[in-house]
Amino acid sequence: MTVDVAIIGGGISGLATAYNLAGKGLDVVVLERQVHAGGNAISERIGEFLMEHGPSTVNAQSIDANDIAKRLELTAEQCALGAGVKNRYLVGKGALKGIPVHPLGFLWSNYLSLKGRLRLMTEFAVPRNKNKAEETIAEFAGRRFGKEFSAKVIDPLVAGIYAGRACELSVRAGFPKLYGLEQKYGSISLGLVQHHRQGAKNMPSSRLFSFKDGIGFLPKALADALGERVKTGVTVRRIKKTLHGFSIDTEDKSKLRARAIVVATQPHVAAELLEDVDVYSSHTASEIEAPPLAVVYFGFKRKDVEHPLDGLGFLAPESEKLSMSGSQFCSTMFPGRAPQDCVSMAGYFGGARAPELAQLPAADLTEIARREFKDLVGAKGEPVVSRVRHWPRGLPQYKIGHTDRVQTMLKANQRVPGLFLTGNYICGPSVAVCVDQAGKTAVNVANHLDAHVPSDMEQTQKAAM
Ligand SMILES: Cc1cc2nc3c(=O)[nH]c(=O)nc-3n(C[C@H](O)[C@H](O)[C@H](O)COP(=O)(O)OP(=O)(O)OC[C@H]3O[C@@H](n4cnc5c(N)ncnc54)[C@H](O)[C@@H]3O)c2cc1C
Structure with missing residues (x-):
């Protein structure tokens, strides 16, 4: 099989790139190793609760994210932040400190000292x-x-x-x-x-949106729109440069040829796949760490939680020495996240601060999260729902030198014509930035293909394959 563009990785980045390219009339295929496309954008309904295993918000200021939602006709499915989001909370001296959602909020609150x-x-x-x-x-x-x-x-x-x-x-x-x-x-x-x-x-709090069925609805809609062009359960093992493009070997021993290739995987996978194709991108991607993360999700009866949960959640400075780095008050953030008489919340563990914590067994993480939620928001009694998601690779770390690394990766096409990288380790980890970056990647791929129209003989060879 030969296509114009093969996209490796069916997370938001890969799917949005494919959707943009398909919209330009190009013949694309997305190869995704998991059984479902979407990458870490996974929303799970647990009865009337909705757990976000990965992202839970999209930046509403992103023109591309709004545009893609419009083109997919998802606007009726979008939901804005709930009216209950009134404060932002930070942990100070072991307790939650509410800071008004206003540019001068920090000056009015006593979270910071007068000095x-x-x-x-x-x-x-x-x-x-x-x-x-x-x-x-x-x-x-x-x-x-x-x-x-x-x-x-x-x-x-x-x-x-x-x-x-x-x-x-x-x-x-x-x-x-x-x-x-x-x-x-x-x-x-x-x-x-x-x-x-x-x-x-x-204000930032008014700049976020989600979907009634959670963020996972976005990749699902993209994958539905792409239809047969998304191949799930396909792990790419090797990419090789050929005379007129690339050949791709998959775990199931099938072979694919493409005039251009977009690597839209996590950076450590990009590093492995590009070893034989572009040593510069491979080496650069290998330098980007993504320490493990874990999400602990609870649903409680409303009466069992003392705090009004009137915010997005809370964040904790490292100096507070909590295990959780932060939390989200899921049922306050968006409508339809918990039954009427219940609330839901998620605690985040690990990352660069404490990678070892994110590797603890689910039972240990649940116990720690229950203890800290009890201390901070007065969540008592048995949760109605309790789930843990481990992410062995969490978010890419934009360490010193990252801007230079990005330049090296964005220039892959100059060293190896037809090779492009996109993903959350390029210009920002948020879903909105991934969608923006996917739009740019699609334009670059289309320009490359326009400038390298196959000769009549190559067309004949392509048709014969
Ligand atoms: C816990 C958590 C919370 C987050 N919260 C938010 C939030 O609230 N708001 C926000 O904007 N962002 C958030 N983010 C960040 C955002 O979700 C991610 O940065 C974004 O979804 C990454 O998308 P991606 O497509 O670039 O990568 P991924 O989602 O990682 O997709 C890469 C895909 O490549 C596939 N793949 C890997 N190797 C191969 C192979 N060999 N062959 C074929 N396929 C392969 C993988 O299976 C995967 O599906 C969060 C992330 C996490 C983990």
Whole structure:
């Protein structure tokens, strides 16, 4: 079999790339090793509860994510954040501290000391960084906002977004918008004021959406739209460069030929598959770590939880020495996540902070999560539902040097014409960024194929295969 484009990996990135390419009239096939496409976007109905094993939100500001939902006619299935999301919670001195969802929320609350708040207010006066060395997020945040804000706000935020440590990740790669604001305006607060004036008024909490049946609905809709072009239960073992494209060997010994190839797997798989094709991409992808993660999900009777759960969830600074790095109040976030008289919540373990915790057996994780939820939100009694999901590879870590690594991988096509990489380790781990990046990848693939139209003889050979 010969196709225009073979896409390896049927997560959101691979499916969105395929959907865009199929929309351009190209002959595509997606090869996915699991029995279902979708990668880590898995939503499970447990009676009237809905557990998100992986992502639970999509950034509503993403033009591409909204556009793809529109093209798939999913807008009626989209749901906005519930009205109960009123606060953001951080853990301070072993208890939840509610911070109003407002740009000045940190100044009004006493989560930070008076000194920390005064320091935060002087951010506009901090000069641009003159040192050319790449900064970590912690260095950047400490320099601009003060050490307390960095340790008590940015550190847990990085754990929430990247399951990473602010002292290890690159600010340029991990928080490119914040980095860009300093570059452009010399200050984050002045930059944000400018953006606000230009109309970007939404708070982060109003910028998220999901689907009635959970995030898993998006890859399912993509896979349904692609139909026969998605082959599940197919593990790619080897890719070889041929004269006019690539040959792909799969575990079931079938062979596929493609004029172009998109590797949309996790970075460690990309590293293995590209060993014989592009040593630069292979080596670079192998440098990207994705420490293990675990999600512990509970449904409780509402009467058994003291806290109003009136927020997205909570995040915990590393200094709090909790096992959980954060939690989501699932039944508050979106409608239809729990029966009327119940609530649901998920706790996150592991990542770069404590990879060993994510490898604990399910029973141990359940016990720890119950203890910490009891202390923090007063969740007592037996949960109605309890589930654990282990992710042996969690989220990619955008460490120092990541921007250069990305450049190497995005230039794969220049070294090996027809080879493209896409995925959550390129420009951001969020579903929305994966969809955006998939759109760009599809354009690059289509441009490559336009510029390399097969000769009449190659067309004849393709038809004969
Ligand atoms: C616990 C958790 C919570 C998250 N929460 C959020 C959130 O709330 N919001 C948000 O925006 N993002 C969130 N994310 C991040 C987001 O879900 C991921 O970054 C995104 O889904 C990654 O999609 P992907 O297609 O790039 O990769 P993946 O989903 O990893 O897909 C890669 C695919 O490649 C397949 N594959 C691997 N090897 C082979 C092979 N040899 N042959 C064939 N197929 C292969 C895999 O089976 C997999 O399906 C979360 C992630 C996790 C793990």
